[in-house]
Amino acid sequence: MSISNQKMGLCRQGFGEGLKEVAQKNDQIVGLCCDLTISTKMDIFKSAFPDRFIEVGVAEQNMIGIASGLAMEGKVPFCASYAVFAPGRCWDQIRVSVAYQNLNVKIIGAHAGLSVGPDGATHQALEDIASLRAIPNLTIIVPCDYYETKKATIKMAEYSGPVYLRIPREETPIITAENDIFEIGKANIIYQSKIENKIVIIGAGPILFEALEAGKALEKSHSLGVTIINSHTIKPLDEKTILEHIEGKKLVVVCEEHQKTGGLFSAVSELLSQRKPSKILPIGVDDSFGESGKPEELMVKYRLTKTQIYRKIISNI
Amino acid sequence: MNIEQLSLHANSVRENIIKMLYSAGSGHSAGPLGMADIFVALYFKLLKIDPSQPRWSERDRVILSNGHICPVWYATLAEKGYFDKKELLNLRKIGSFLQGHPKRNLTYGIENSSGPLGQGFSQAVGVALAGKIDKKDYYTYCLSSDGEHNEGQVWEAIMFSAKEKLSKLIVIIDRNYIQIDGFTENVMPMDEMLDKYQAFNWHVQEIDGHNFMEIIEAVENAKAVFDRPSCIIARTIPGKGVSFMENDFNWHGKPPNKEEEMKSLHDLRTLKGRIKSEHQ
Numbered sequence A: 001m002s003i004s005n006q007k008m009g010l011c012r013q014g015f016g017e018g019l020k021e022v023a024q025k026n027d028q029i030v031g032l033c034c035d036l037t038i039s040t041k042m043d044i045f046k047s048a049f050p051d052r053f054i055e056v057g058v059a060e061q062n063m064i065g066i067a068s069g070l071a072m073e074g075k076v077p078f079c080a081s082y083a084v085f086a087p088g089r090c091w092d093q094i095r096v097s098v099a100y101q102n103l104n105v106k107i108i109g110a111h112a113g114l115s116v117g118p119d120g121a122t123h124q125a126l127e128d129i130a131s132l133r134a135i136p137n138l139t140i141i142v143p144c145d146y147y148e149t150k151k152a153t154i155k156m157a158e159y160s161g162p163v164y165l166r167i168p169r170e171e172t173p174i175i176t177a178e179n180d181i182f183e184i185g186k187a188n189i190i191y192q193s194k195i196e197n198k199i200v201i202i203g204a205g206p207i208l209f210e211a212l213e214a215g216k217a218l219e220k221s222h223s224l225g226v227t228i229i230n231s232h233t234i235k236p237l238d239e240k241t242i243l244e245h246i247e248g249k250k251l252v253v254v255c256e257e258h259q260k261t262g263g264l265f266s267a268v269s270e271l272l273s274q275r276k277p278s279k280i281l282p283i284g285v286d287d288s289f290g291e292s293g294k295p296e297e298l299m300v301k302y303r304l305t306k307t308q309i310y311r312k313i314i315s316n317i
Numbered sequence B: 001m002n003i004e005q006l007s008l009h010a011n012s013v014r015e016n017i018i019k020m021l022y023s024a025g026s027g028h029s030a031g032p033l034g035m036a037d038i039f040v041a042l043y044f045k046l047l048k049i050d051p052s053q054p055r056w057s058e059r060d061r062v063i064l065s066n067g068h069i070c071p072v073w074y075a076t077l078a079e080k081g082y083f084d085k086k087e088l089l090n091l092r093k094i095g096s097f098l099q100g101h102p103k104r105n106l107t108y109g110i111e112n113s114s115g116p117l118g119q120g121f122s123q124a125v126g127v128a129l130a131g132k133i134d135k136k137d138y139y140t141y142c143l144s145s146d147g148e149h150n151e152g153q154v155w156e157a158i159m160f161s162a163k164e165k166l167s168k169l170i171v172i173i174d175r176n177y178i179q180i181d182g183f184t185e186n187v188m189p190m191d192e193m194l195d196k197y198q199a200f201n202w203h204v205q206e207i208d209g210h211n212f213m214e215i216i217e218a219v220e221n222a223k224a225v226f227d228r229p230s231c232i233i234a235r236t237i238p239g240k241g242v243s244f245m246e247n248d249f250n251w252h253g254k255p256p257n258k259e260e261e262m263k264s265l266h267d268l269r270t271l272k273g274r275i276k277s278e279h280q
Ligand SMILES: Cc1ncc(C[n+]2csc(CCOP(=O)(O)OP(=O)(O)O)c2C)c(N)n1
Pocket: A034, A035, A036, A058, A059, A085, A089, B030, B031, B032, B066, B068, B069, B115, B116, B117, B118, B145, B146, B147, B148, B174, B176, B177, B178, B179, B180, B238, B252
């Protein structure tokens, strides 16, 4: 994934710093964690506000339940674990205690996706978005880099209502700028070829870097113009921006480090099947579990790299 | 198999844990080193198993619930002959059956998949319950840990096992007083586990998890109980055998680097400096 002079950063660092920053302005914010304080970067908040940090132990269901109670009394709980455990272990608590009561609970699913690497399938969340997207009231955000995660964290603290934030473990390329605007529910156009745009790529998360590289390569090699949409908020989907930009395109491509079932590809398909039937090409994990390996090896094996995205588009255009 | 032979196997298992973790470049050190004596006692003394017939229907079952300590399981299975020790160096590598957290693969003696804490415990209860329904003779050994007992699922499984009087279920707990965020009593106090299990109507023993005599005796005692499930709380030293890892929760989830690997192997081969020449 990494290119030698490409600037890299940790999304979870963005989460930790964002939380600390927004917590300075809002003293109702509390942090909860399930025995993963350092790796989720909740420790940045914990060091700044030791009295507002709550160690729950390895008990994700209890953490979400406690958070909902705290939210009933006006607190703004941020709950961090790995995505395989939150939402993985506590889906029912998220559904009823949090979403049904529409409480102001924020859930951080860290170490999401295949790029967790050697820990293997049990620790590679590839179904978290699918499992949460069907829950009413819940907002789902998948930021693509360090800056975007920091901004998303601050925005979700300012927004009132339940939010899920999905972030990876590894360092990822920085593809947004510190001053780019981030609004929950508002997709950003991150690339538009100067030539006529025939392809639109919609993505969320660090895989957008691969999509960008693939898009630029297509433009060069085949004179195919591409529009790339960063759909960081998967729910609610920014329907307006997506519909506007698929106008006149030959192919819609959706990229995500998640099962093809139930994630962004499904969300886009659901929208377009109703509003503008189109050919949509999914780039994602094809109904299989992950496995141990180096992140970069897994990305190749599961066909999520720029070269593979490029080739798949070529053979489908 | 006498105590001396068991300790030799345990030492070999510990050396392999260090080597495989170094080769993997990630993984858990403290728990696996702490549980080496118990795994060796099980596989070399206590279990009714046959590595040449890993699917034998009458075999005792071993279900690992705190899946992150799988390096000790893999190293013990290789030591016992379930597969070639050379495989150990493929831990956590792409294409290997030695996944970062166990993936059920009976060919190599890996009985269950685990990693997300709490799940293996209930799996073990199911395995023991099936044995009871089918009137089988096998014992189900479930390996668990103190940190894992933070999970509600564990207590649900504990209640159920007592209700069903699963007397052929033997749970062995790695009571090493550490988890990721620090000492268990700071993260989520778990003392006294003995009283807790007793209150849930289990047969409970507390032992030194590095004393082979105590381990063997405790399992034999557990087998003599016919009306309740059994729990053995094994007090262990996380990182046991490697001086700079012992009792330090920072070694929960990281592997040794090259220099640390050398130092660890030296420690293991000289009993932490107590004998002068390395025996290998
Ligand atoms: C459901 C779940 N939540 C969180 C984790 C992450 N995790 C892995 S090991 C661990 C600490 C468990 O404590 P213990 O087993 O006592 O650790 P050890 O003694 O081996 O250091 C945690 C929180 C997990 N594996 N499963």
